[in-house]
Amino acid sequence: MDSKIYDIAIIGGGINGCGIARDAAGRGLSVALFEKYDIASGTSSSSTKLIHGGLRYLEHYEFRLVRESLKEREVLLSMAPHISWPLRFVLPHLPGLRPAWLIRLGLFLYDHLGGRKILPGCRAIDLSQDAAGKPLRGHLRKGFEYSDCWVDDARLVTLNAMDAATKGAGIHVRTEITAATRKGEIWEISTTNTLDQTTRTIQAKTLVNAAGPWVAEVLNHRIGSNSRSQVRLVKGSHIVVPRQFDHDRAYIFQNADKRIIFAIPYERDFTLIGTTDVDFKGELTKIEASEDEIAYLCDAANEYFVKTIGPSDVVWTYSGVRPLFDSGETSAQKATRDYVLELDHPKGQAPLLNIFGGKITTYRRLAEEAIEKIETCFAKPGNPWTTGVPLPGGDFAFEQFNHLTDSLSQAHPYMDPQLILRLAHGYGTCAHDLLAGVNNKSDLGEHFGAGLYEREVAYLIRKEWAKTSEDILWRRTKLGLRLTADEVQHLSKWMDENRASMVE
Numbered sequence: 311m312d313s314k315i316y317d318i319a320i321i322g323g324g325i326n327g328c329g330i331a332r333d334a335a336g337r338g339l340s341v342a343l344f345e346k347y348d349i350a351s352g353t354s355s356s357s358t359k360l361i362h363g364g365l366r367y368l369e370h371y372e373f374r375l376v377r378e379s380l381k382e383r384e385v386l387l388s389m390a391p392h393i394s395w396p397l398r399f400v401l402p403h404l405p406g407l408r409p410a411w412l413i414r415l416g417l418f419l420y421d422h423l424g425g426r427k428i429l430p431g432c433r434a435i436d437l438s439q440d441a442a443g444k445p446l447r448g449h450l451r452k453g454f455e456y457s458d459c460w461v462d463d464a465r466l467v468t469l470n471a472m473d474a475a476t477k478g479a480g481i482h483v484r485t486e487i488t489a490a491t492r493k494g495e496i497w498e499i500s501t502t503n504t505l506d507q508t509t510r511t512i513q514a515k516t517l518v519n520a521a522g523p524w525v526a527e528v529l530n531h532r533i534g535s536n537s538r539s540q541v542r543l544v545k546g547s548h549i550v551v552p553r554q555f556d557h558d559r560a561y562i563f564q565n566a567d568k569r570i571i572f573a574i575p576y577e578r579d580f581t582l583i584g585t586t587d588v589d590f591k592g593e594l595t596k597i598e599a600s601e602d603e604i605a606y607l608c609d610a611a612n613e614y615f616v617k618t619i620g621p622s623d624v625v626w627t628y629s630g631v632r633p634l635f636d637s638g639e640t641s642a643q644k645a646t647r648d649y650v651l652e653l654d655h656p657k658g659q660a661p662l663l664n665i666f667g668g669k670i671t672t673y674r675r676l677a678e679e680a681i682e683k684i685e686t687c688f689a690k691p692g693n694p695w696t697t698g699v700p701l702p703g704g705d706f707a708f709e710q711f712n713h714l715t716d717s718l719s720q721a722h723p724y725m726d727p728q729l730i731l732r733l734a735h736g737y738g739t740c741a742h743d744l745l746a747g748v749n750n751k752s753d754l755g756e757h758f759g760a761g762l763y764e765r766e767v768a769y770l771i772r773k774e775w776a777k778t779s780e781d782i783l784w785r786r787t788k789l790g791l792r793l794t795a796d797e798v799q800h801l802s803k804w805m806d807e808n809r810a811s812m813v814e
Contacts, residue, residue, distance in 0.1 A: 311498075311511040311512070311513070312510070312511070312512050312513070314340070314512070314513070315496060315513045315514065315515060316340045316341065316342045316480075316512060316513065316514040316515070317334070317339040317340045317341065317514070317515050317516065317687075317688055318330075318331075318334050318339055318340070318341050318342075318514060318515070318516045318517075318518060318684070319341075319342050319343075319344070319490075319497060319499055319512065319514035319516070319517050319518070320341065320342070320343040320344065320517075320518045320520055321344055321487050321490075321517070321518065321519050321520060321521050321528055321532075322343075322344075322345060322519070322520035322521040322522055322524070322525075322665075323343060323344075323345025323347075323348070323349045323350065323351075323467070323471065323481070323483060324350060324352055324353060324354035324467060324520065324522045325350070325354040325463070325466065325467045325470070325668075325670055325673040326520040326522070326649075326665050326668050326673055326676055326677070326680075327343055327345070327518070327520035327521075327665075328343065328349065328350075328467050328468075328470035328471040328474060328481075329470050329673040329674055329676065329677035330518055330520060330676075330677045330680050330681070331343045331470070331471065331474035331479045331481070332470045332471075332473050332474040332477070332479070332677070332696065333674075333677040333678060333680075333681055333694075333695075333696055334474075334479070334677075334681055335474045335477035335478050335479040336473075336474075336477050336692070336695050336696065336699075337681065337691055337692025337693070337695065338690070338692050339688060339691065339692070340478065341474065341478070341479035341480065342479070342480040342482065342512060342514065343471070343474070343479060343480065343481050343482065344482045344485045344486070344487050344501055345481075345482065345483045345484070345485065346484070346485065346486040346487075346504060346524075347483075347484065347504075348483055348484070348775070348776075348777065348778070348780075348781045348785060349464075349467055349468050349471050349481075349483055349774075349775055349785070350463070350464040350467035350468060350785050351781075351785065352522050352523060352524075352594075352630065352631075353522045353523060353630040353631060353632055353633070354463055354464065354467045354522070354630075354670070355463055355464035355467070355628075355630070355784070355785050356463075356546070356548075356597075356628050356629060356630025357463045357546075357630065357669075357670050358546075358548065358572055358574070358582070358584050358585050359460060359461055359462065359463050359574070359576075359582070360397075360458055360459065360460060360461065360572070360574075360670075360671075361382070361383050361386050361387070361394055361458065361459040361460070361461045361670065361671045362379065362383065362458035362459065362671060363376045363377075363379040363380035363383065363420055363423070363424060363458065363671075364376050364379055364669075364671075365416060365417075365420055365456070365562070365570075366570055368416050368419060368420070369416075372648060373423070374648070375648045375672070376419075376420075376423055376424075377423045377424055378424075378672055378675055379424070379669070379671045379672055380420070380423050380424020380425075380426065381424045381425055382671050382672055382674060382675060383424070383429065383458065383459050383671065384426070384427060384428050384429065385674065385697055385698055386459070386461070386466075386671070386674065387428065387459055387708060388698045388700075388707075388708075389674075389696075389698060389699065389700055389701050389704055390461070390466060390469060390700070390701045390703075390704040390738075391704055391706060391707060391708030391710075391711060391738070392703050392704055392706075392711070392714070392734060392735055392736070392737065392738030392739075393461060393462040393465045393466060393469070393704075393735065393736070393738070394459050394460060394461040394462070394466075394708075395459065395460055395708060395711075396428070396429055396430075396457055396458075396459055396460075396708075397457070397458055397459055397460045397559070397560055397574075398430075398455055398456070398457055398559045398560070399455065399456055399457070399458055399559065399560050399561065399562050399572075400435070400442045400453055400454075400455050400559050400560070400561050400562070401413065401453060401454045401455070401456070401561075401562045401563075401564075402437060402446060402450040402452070402453045402561070402563065402614060403450075403452040403453055403454070404450065404564055404613075404614075407564045407565075407566065408564060410452065413454055414434075414454070417432040417454055417456050418432075420432065420456060421456070426457075429457035429458075429459075430457055431456070431457070432454060432455060432456035432457075433454070433455050433456075434452070434453070434454055434455075435453045435454065435455050436451065436452070436453075437450050437451050437452065437453045438451045440453075441557050442455070442557060442559055442561075444555070445554060445555040445615055445616060445617065446614055446615065446616065447613075447614060447615070447616055450614065455559070460560075460574070461670065462735075462736075463670055464784075464785040464786070465736060465785075465786070466670065466701075468774050468775075468785070468786065469701040469702050469703070469704070470673075470701065471775070472701075472702045472773065472774065473701055473702055476702075481775065482501070483775045483777065484503060484504045484505045484777060485501050485502070485503050485504065486501065486502050486504055487499055487500070487501050487528070487532055488500045488501065488502050488509075488532065489532055490517055490532055490533050492659050492660050493513075493660075494658065494659065494660070495515070495658065495659065495660050496513050496514070496515060496660055497513065497514045497515070497516070497517045497660045497662075498511060498513055499511065499512050499513070499514060499517070505777070514660075515660060515661075515687055515688070516660065516661050516662075516663065516684050516687050517533075517660065517661070517662050517663070518662075518663045518665065518680065518684075519533070519662065519663065519664045519665060520665045522631075522633050523541075523543055523594050523631040523632075523633045524594060524633075525541055525633050525664060525665065525666060526540075526541045526633075527594075529664065533662065535654060535662060535664075540635075540636035541633050541634070541635070541636060541666060542589070542633075542634045542635070542636035543589065543590040543591070543631050543632070543633060543634075544587055544588065544589060544590060544631065544632045544634055545586065545587075545588050545589075545590040545597065545629055545630070545631050545632075546584065546585035546586055546587060546629065546630055546631075546632060547584060547585060547586045547598075547599035547600070547603040547604070547607070547627060547628070547629040548582060548583065548584030548585050548599070548607075548627065548628055548629070549582075549583050549584065549599065549604055549607050549608070549624045549626075549627050550576060550580050550581070550582055550583075550624065550625050550626040550627070550628075550791070551580065551581050551583065551619050551623045551624055551625060552579065552580060552581070552623065552625065553575070553578075553579055553580055553581050554573060554581040554611075554615055554617055554619070555573075555575075555581070555615075557575075558575055559575075560572060560573065560574040560575065561573040561574075561614070563610060563611070563613070563614050565610050565613070569587065571583060571584060571585065571607060571610050571611070572584060572585070573611060573614075573615075577788050577791055578728075580625065580791065583607050583608075583610075583611050584607060586599075586603045586606060586607065588603070590631050594631060597629045597630065597631055598627065598629050599627035599628070599629050601621070603629075604621050604624060604627060605621060608620055608621060608623075608624075625791065626790075626791060632667075633666060633667065634666070634667050635648070635649070635650040635666040635667045648667060648668075649665065649666065649667040649668035649669075649672065649676050650666040650667055651663060651664070651665060651666075651676070651679055651680055651683055652664040652666065653683050653684070661684055661687055663680060663683055663684055665680065674696055674697075677696070678694050678696070681694075702738070702740055703737050703738025703739050703740035703741070704738050704739075705738075705739055706738070706739060711734065714734050714738065714739065714741075715730055715731060715734045717742075718730045718733065718734055718741055718742070718745070721742070721745070722745060722748065724750055724751050725751070725754075726761065728761065729761040732761065732787075733745075733766075736786075736787060743769075744765065744766060744769045745765070748765060753765070754766075755768075756804070758793070758797055758800065758801045758804070759789075759792070759793045759794065759797035759801075760789045760792035760793050760797075761789075762782075762787070762789050762793070762801070764804075767782060767801070767804075767805065768808075768812050770782055770786050771805070771809055771812040772812050774786055777805075777809065778802070778805065779798055779801045779802040779805060782801070782805075783798065783801070
């Protein structure tokens with residue numbers, strides 16, 4: 311058993327767990343985070359990739375959640391301008407669904423609830439004249455346009471983990487907590503490394519259960535808690551198809567079943583369409599889009615786009631399960647997206663904080679509230695500090711992104727402009743660190759395909775806990791959309807042979 315007693319041990323390397331680790335470490339608390347798989351390998355890499363207020367949540371009267379989310383859009387934009395940026399959304403009006411006056415009212419509230427300062431407001435548009443109307447069916451003539459933001463969700467999680475680590479947090483991936491037991495005012499926690507099966511026992515004053523969809527499993531089978539809170543698991547699936555339109559705006563489509571879907575420009579050559587909302591009862595290790603969900607998303611998009619799509623056009627699907635707090639709603643889409651923090655702190659016993667629900671947009675505020683819940687356990691917990699403080703690589707204003715790409719191009723004129731752009735978006739100013747000492751193309755090392763070089767792979771292994779080709783191709787980047795099966799196999803073999811020598 312390690313002699314050190316940590317202030318906080320965290321179960322789960324998703325956005326909530328990594329956000330709490332960053333906040334706590336920045337306040338001077340000692341933190342150990344444990345993730346059974348890879349950083350952001352669950353729900354946090356399976357979102358619709360948006361920082362948004364949640365326009366449809368207004369219909370369910372979740373004004374507090376919408377207001378907090380709207381305020382966080384510009385905060386997060388200032389923290390990570392390389393992986394997030396403003397995005398305009400076009401909402402075509404379809405007669406027979408929500409009336410135009412109701413949409414106008416909702417957009418008015420959306421513009422004014424959250425203290426918007428940077429993002430432009432909503433406006434009505436004539437789809438028969440606007441370029442956004444060209445890909446749409448001819449009967450769609452009236453529409454509205456408003457602002458939200460795009461974000462690379464998996465990289466957002468990784469950057470929070472990286473910043474937590476620079477502030478002293480221990481980030482332990484591929485490490486499962488097998489048991490956690492209260493020993494008076496201390497938690498005794500047993501862990502197993504899932505790669506080499508080595509075991510370790512640590513102690514912590516506080517335990518945070520941020521296991522996402524596994525939050526109930528942790529409670530029931532790792533901790534043995536008596537919590538009565540229920541989790542509603544809701545699956546959301548997305549499809550990726552070849553690019554459906556040429557402009558850089560996104561669409562939000564209303565459906566006859568009162569749900570909405572998004573169609574978003576994705577990775578330059580594709581369109582991302584999602585999401586579904588279905589209750590999930592299966593195994594959490596087997597989450598995938600069903601044939602019905604794929605058909606639903608295709609049919610919903612075909613109600614609007616001239617260029618129709620079918621399941622055979624889908625190049626990739628992904629699904630995530632959201633661990634929503636079960637408030638007893640009859641349908642999955644009505645279940646609250648707000649978060650609930652439940653503190654279990656019997657007198658004379660070590661506290662347990664359980665995290666239910668939450669969304670990417672509000673993770674930073676959730677982390678602050680989590681620390682507030684447990685701060686009485688520490689002599690000097692520190693003050694909130696994360697508002698607007700840049701994440702790794704984000705130390706520039708989003709309006710200056712072109713300056714970053716220009717500086718990278720000047721330093722590395724032999725590199726393809728698309729590679730420069732991808733590295734700037736993925737790593738921000740840290741791209742200079744990634745390319746330090748690279749003076750010509752050969753210095754990048756072996757090329758694995760689609761602009762992925764040995765230099766980047768080594769950086770991801772050393773700095774970002776990447777262990778497998780899947781970690782790199784689907785979470786640290788989205789190059790899985792571009793590499794061939796043979797290239798993926800070669801990358802996997804190379805990593806297996808070289809990974810051990812690269813771990814810091």
